[in-house]
Amino acid sequence: MAEIPARMKALILKKDGFSGTSDGPTIESLADWCELAEIDVPRPSGTEVLVRVGLGNVNPSDLHYIKGEYGQPRRKGVPAGFEGMGEVIAAGDDEGAQKLIGQRVAVSTSRGGSGVWAEYALTDAKAVVPLHPKLADEDAAALIVNPMTAYAMLHLVKEAGGKAFVMTAGASQLGKLMATLAREMGLACIATVRREEHRSPLEGLGVGTVLNTEREDFNEMLVMAMRQVQPTVMLDAVADGHSADIFAAMPAGARWVIYGKLSTKSPTLPNLGQMVFMKKKIEGFWLTEWMAKASPEARKEAFTTVQERFVSGAWKTDIADILPLGEAEEKLADALSGLNKGKVLIRP
Amino acid sequence: MAEIPARMKALILKKDGFSGTSDGPTIESLADWCELAEIDVPRPSGTEVLVRVGLGNVNPSDLHYIKGEYGQPRRKGVPAGFEGMGEVIAAGDDEGAQKLIGQRVAVSTSRGGSGVWAEYALTDAKAVVPLHPKLADEDAAALIVNPMTAYAMLHLVKEAGGKAFVMTAGASQLGKLMATLAREMGLACIATVRREEHRSPLEGLGVGTVLNTEREDFNEMLVMAMRQVQPTVMLDAVADGHSADIFAAMPAGARWVIYGKLSTKSPTLPNLGQMVFMKKKIEGFWLTEWMAKASPEARKEAFTTVQERFVSGAWKTDIADILPLGEAEEKLADALSGLNKGKVLIRP
Numbered sequence: 001m002a003e004i005p006a007r008m009k010a011l012i013l014k015k016d017g018f019s020g021t022s023d024g025p026t027i028e029s030l031a032d033w034c035e036l037a038e039i040d041v042p043r044p045s046g047t048e049v050l051v052r053v054g055l056g057n058v059n060p061s062d063l064h065y066i067k068g069e070y071g072q073p074r075r076k077g078v079p080a081g082f083e084g085m086g087e088v089i090a091a092g093d094d095e096g097a098q099k100l101i102g103q104r105v106a107v108s109t110s111r112g113g114s115g116v117w118a119e120y121a122l123t124d125a126k127a128v129v130p131l132h133p134k135l136a137d138e139d140a141a142a143l144i145v146n147p148m149t150a151y152a153m154l155h156l157v158k159e160a161g162g163k164a165f166v167m168t169a170g171a172s173q174l175g176k177l178m179a180t181l182a183r184e185m186g187l188a189c190i191a192t193v194r195r196e197e198h199r200s201p202l203e204g205l206g207v208g209t210v211l212n213t214e215r216e217d218f219n220e221m222l223v224m225a226m227r228q229v230q231p232t233v234m235l236d237a238v239a240d241g242h243s244a245d246i247f248a249a250m251p252a253g254a255r256w257v258i259y260g261k262l263s264t265k266s267p268t269l270p271n272l273g274q275m276v277f278m279k280k281k282i283e284g285f286w287l288t289e290w291m292a293k294a295s296p297e298a299r300k301e302a303f304t305t306v307q308e309r310f311v312s313g314a315w316k317t318d319i320a321d322i323l324p325l326g327e328a329e330e331k332l333a334d335a336l337s338g339l340n341k342g343k344v345l346i347r348p
Numbered sequence: 349m350a351e352i353p354a355r356m357k358a359l360i361l362k363k364d365g366f367s368g369t370s371d372g373p374t375i376e377s378l379a380d381w382c383e384l385a386e387i388d389v390p391r392p393s394g395t396e397v398l399v400r401v402g403l404g405n406v407n408p409s410d411l412h413y414i415k416g417e418y419g420q421p422r423r424k425g426v427p428a429g430f431e432g433m434g435e436v437i438a439a440g441d442d443e444g445a446q447k448l449i450g451q452r453v454a455v456s457t458s459r460g461g462s463g464v465w466a467e468y469a470l471t472d473a474k475a476v477v478p479l480h481p482k483l484a485d486e487d488a489a490a491l492i493v494n495p496m497t498a499y500a501m502l503h504l505v506k507e508a509g510g511k512a513f514v515m516t517a518g519a520s521q522l523g524k525l526m527a528t529l530a531r532e533m534g535l536a537c538i539a540t541v542r543r544e545e546h547r548s549p550l551e552g553l554g555v556g557t558v559l560n561t562e563r564e565d566f567n568e569m570l571v572m573a574m575r576q577v578q579p580t581v582m583l584d585a586v587a588d589g590h591s592a593d594i595f596a597a598m599p600a601g602a603r604w605v606i607y608g609k610l611s612t613k614s615p616t617l618p619n620l621g622q623m624v625f626m627k628k629k630i631e632g633f634w635l636t637e638w639m640a641k642a643s644p645e646a647r648k649e650a651f652t653t654v655q656e657r658f659v660s661g662a663w664k665t666d667i668a669d670i671l672p673l674g675e676a677e678e679k680l681a682d683a684l685s686g687l688n689k690g691k692v693l694i695r696p
Contacts, residue, residue: 069621070621070625071621071624071625071626072625239617239620244617258620258623258624259624260624261620261621261624266616266617266618266620267616267617268614268615268616268617269587269592269614269615269616269617269630270614272587272606272609272614272632273417273418273419273609274632275606275630275631275632276419276606276607276608276609276632276633276634277418277419277420277632277634277637278419278632279631279632279634279637280631280632281629281630281631281632282617282623282629282630282631283623283627283628283629283630284620284622284623284624284625284626284627284628284629285624286624286625286627289625289627
């Protein structure tokens with residue numbers, strides 16, 4: 001075991017618990033929620049591993065979390081950052097954890113531990129993924145949240161016997177990953193966007209139908225698309241009135257699967273008769289739960305598949321910026337403000 | 349085969365299709381939607397049977413339907429009335445249908461045919477239930493919609509591994525049926541009511557917790573009840589803001605099962621994070637679909653059970669009024685206006 005340094009720099013949470021607000025994943029300044037501090041490096045025990053962080057990712061779920069609007073309570077003084085990559089430098093007594101020492105890994109801290117916006121992160125051995133040697137660090141830092149969600153949700157569509165689905169926020173990183181994977185899996189895709197300039201990139205990735213929710217003819221186009229494509233599942237990151245309209249226009253048996261909440265407005269429950277007479281359902285999807293429940297074989301198959309997609313060039317992580325840890329407090333909000341330019345990473 | 353008369357009196361629909369409105373199951377006058385007319389008696393063919401109607405029931409679903417607000421389009425000129433009882437007097441060529449001739453039956457016309465607010469009703473042989481000789485006509489006329497829904501929905505709770513459930517509109521006929529059946533099935537029940545005087549009758553039927561949605565301390569009582577009883581399913585006839593509040597207060601994994609829409613206000617989708625992080629789901633229940641999908645054995649078991657409950661006195665149909673067919677147009681709205689007094693039946 002390499003020697004573990006005593007102290008590290010980290011962006012730690014300024015507040016505890018939940019805020020009770022529902023403002024969505026935007027920040028005016030990271031300094032409202034996190035501060036750069038020097039703290040003790042956590043020590044792994046049992047099945048835990050300590051990772052020297054190479055790159056930390058910034059996802060909408062991180063912003064929800066630091067604002068106290070995520071599914072888990074904040075822990076004041078603990079580093080933020082759910083996803084990143086690095087090298088395992090120490091582990092608890094567990095044999096499986098010990099075997100990971102020295103390996104380059106992708107890491108998730110979404111079920112506890114100590115976050116990746118820091119020089120060192122602590123998590124369970126099950127929440128790290130040994131990396132393909134040819135996988136770039138930038139792709140590795142964004143390997144779990146988006147790619148695994150894309151993989152898991154499209155398999156959900158497939159397992160439900162669906163041949164077509166709708167995805168909202170189609171121009172997001174996740175939307176682009178789903179577009180190309182869907183094409184290979186033989187699933188027809190309808191994507192919604194909010195700007196006309198997002199149409200042709202998605203069409204270029206193989207999305208059959210792109211609907212702009214801000215256009216006046218949205219509802220007309222929606223009805224036509226539903227009739228032609230007959231999607232049975234909506235994968236929804238927005239959860240606003242447009243989502244409700246799409247759900248209402250979907251055929252009998254449709255499932256509205258909510259996995260994010262980009263909109264701050266809650267929609268009105270649509271046409272309840274459809275739930276009674278057309279067997280429509282509303283449910284949620286959370287990758288962390290999917291990963292906890294998946295069999296070791298299913299996890300391995302998933303992680304192998306997503307890494308191979310990046311190595312082969314089928315998937316690509318768009319990087320908007322990489323900020324040094326020491327500058328994130330000041331610069332992160334600005335770096336994030338350009339919509340859909342790509343991921344912003346943090347380098348300790 | 350008894351001779352089929354040529355003509356009959358019936359309350360026929362005045363309008364076709366859907367109205368596009370969502371006003372709920374109340375009427376100012378039946379004459380707005382139906383008229384008494386003399387029409388040809390329908391002739392059964394194939395698997396159909398013709399029933400001489402003894403009593404027709406009036407359910408909320410009938411009122412939704414005649415107003416054009418139900419899951420099926422209206423058919424102008426066809427008699428209304430989804431549920432009743434009578435005697436099979438003729439049948440199509442099908443052997444199973446022929447065997448029913450001469451039998452006293454409960455009848456549903458909710459999947460087509462010709463309604464029971466008439467001297468004769470036409471339906472499929474699968475939509476009639478031969479009756480226990482000791483079952484009263486009044487109980488038989490209300491045998492399918494409420495008792496079968498109670499039976500099917502509580503089995504849904506049981507099959508989902510639930511030990512407790514919430515029912516809204518607890519003071520309804522259906523609520524009372526569910527209360528006593530739940531007690532025998534060992535399911536703990538929380539019921540909501542809108543008037544304090546409905547509390548003790550439900551407690552007398554074995555409901556452990558009665559919550560009055562109109563009381564100022566409703567939310568406080570709700571949180572306490574949820575913590576103590578931990579219900580996993582809400583069987584919801586109302587689908588309003590209170591339903592949304594109850595759903596939000598239910599534990600992780602909760603299912604909101606909507607089977608009716610007594611409220612005319614659509615609720616806002618509650619706390620979407622709970623659907624993502626707590627695996628909560630929203631779905632519908634429709635008896636007609638349950639019956640169509642159930643195996644012959646399951647149907648038989650269900651019908652035997654519900655009839656025995658009435659014969660033994662475990663269940664009882666409260667009758668508010670029985671109107672002659674010729675007077676219903678004028679008197680039905682008034683007869684229905686007293687809330688929760690009991691069923692109003694129509695006698696041809």
